[in-house]
Amino acid sequence: MWGVRSRPSGRETGHPHEPRRLGDTSLGGFTLQVQDLTKCYTADRPVLRGVSLTLDSEGITIVIGPSGAGKSTLLRCINRLVEPTSGRILFKGTDLVALHGQTLRECRRRIGMVFQEFNLVERLSVIENLLSGRLGYVSPWRAWLRKFPEGDIARAFELLDQLGLSEFAAKRADALSGGQRQRVGIGRALMQEPELLLADEPTSSLDPKTSVEIMETMASLARQRHIPVIVNMHDVNLAKRFADRVVGMTDGRVVFDGKADDLATEELSAIYGGEEWMR
Numbered sequence: 001m002w003g004v005r006s007r008p009s010g011r012e013t014g015h016p017h018e019p020r021r022l023g024d025t026s027l028g029g030f031t032l033q034v035q036d037l038t039k040c041y042t043a044d045r046p047v048l049r050g051v052s053l054t055l056d057s058e059g060i061t062i063v064i065g066p067s068g069a070g071k072s073t074l075l076r077c078i079n080r081l082v083e084p085t086s087g088r089i090l091f092k093g094t095d096l097v098a099l100h101g102q103t104l105r106e107c108r109r110r111i112g113m114v115f116q117e118f119n120l121v122e123r124l125s126v127i128e129n130l131l132s133g134r135l136g137y138v139s140p141w142r143a144w145l146r147k148f149p150e151g152d153i154a155r156a157f158e159l160l161d162q163l164g165l166s167e168f169a170a171k172r173a174d175a176l177s178g179g180q181r182q183r184v185g186i187g188r189a190l191m192q193e194p195e196l197l198l199a200d201e202p203t204s205s206l207d208p209k210t211s212v213e214i215m216e217t218m219a220s221l222a223r224q225r226h227i228p229v230i231v232n233m234h235d236v237n238l239a240k241r242f243a244d245r246v247v248g249m250t251d252g253r254v255v256f257d258g259k260a261d262d263l264a265t266e267e268l269s270a271i272y273g274g275e276e277w278m279r
Contacts, residue, residue: 030090031057031196031228032078037087039073046085047073049252055196055228060219062239063232065249066272071232074249075198078230079111080104092195109136112189112227114199114218118181120188122174126165129173129184130156133191152191159187162221179210186218190225197222199231203238211235215242236268 032055039048048070055061063071076082078089080096089096091107099107112133120129134152160166163183173181182202189197199218203211215231219242222229233239239246240260248256248263248271256267 031055031092032230033088033090034074034078035088035090037074037077037089038085039070039077039082040085047252048077048084050087051249051252051254053247053254053257055230058223058226058228059244060222060242061228061230061245061247062243063230063247063249064234064236064239064271067234068251069249070252071249072200075113075200075230075232078196079108079113079198081113105136109192110195112192112194112197114182114185114189114197114202116201116204118173118178118185120173120181120184123172125170125172126176126184127153127156127160127169130159130187130191133188136192156187156191159190163187163217177210178206179214182206182214183217186214186221190221190227194227197227197229199229201233202231203233203235211238212241236263239263 032053034051034053034055037048037051038046040046047068051070051074063074065071073082077084078091078096080099084097087097091111094107096104096107121132124132128146131146131148131152134148137152138148157166157169160169163186165180165183165187168176168180173184176184185202197218202218203214206214215238218229218231231239231242240263243260246256246258246260246263247254248267250271250273255270256263258267
């Protein structure tokens with residue numbers, strides 16, 4: 001256990017590990033440019049087929065499509081959890097596909113990730129799970145000893161307040177409900193101070209009411225921080241409710257890219273194949 005149980009006392013001294021900004025940020029306000037991205041897990045069977053997207057510096061983009069369309073693979077290629085077969089992924093002007101080693105690690109810490117199954121360290125407390133979002137910014141010996149600057153601890157408690165989880169700070173993660181655990185996952189990602197937030201089916205294991213609450217929380221906190229977000233999900237109604245932009249995928253290709261209000265029956269039929277499922 002890390003032993004973080006209470007808010008730090010005394011004046012906050014500021015952040016001793018100011019994150020390094022990457023690449024050229026003068027690309028017309030774009031945070032991300034995906035260019036002709038292809039991914040094959042087995043030869044001649046592409047999961048992504050020349051996907052190209054440009055992401056602005058703010059807003060909620062939601063990717064929808066049937067199972068096997070390539071939605072999760074797209075997100076995992078963006079943060080290099082999955083290696084692209086070909087194409088470019090420009091993040092703040094830096095091609096992620098070309099990065100390796102320390103340079104890749106430095107870049108990936110600027111991309112927050114919220115997972116479908118939460119991916120928390122269950123035996124650790126809520127506050128400790130949030131602080132794990134800072135591991136990329138402390139020295140190896142501090143990471144091993146789990147020692148964080150007072151400023152990081154203060155920010156973690158402030159974020160817990162915003163997530164409505166202050167009373168659970170010292171509780172183990174495995175004692176929380178699904179919705180509470182996903183809030184912790186959002187908090188951990190935001191503790192990275194990301195310039196891009198990815199969310200891979202963050203509501204698929206939650207009930208409808210909790211799903212709306214999670215999307216409201218993530219969208220609100222990201223907009224406050226001016227962080228662009230890419231979410232993939234199956235719930236079309238939820239996508240329409242929260243998306244500034246909807247991207248529809250099928251068979252590894254983008255077949256719709258526009259506003260949620262423009263997502264009519266014809267477009268949904270092209271994405272999901274036929275209209276029978278809408279009856």
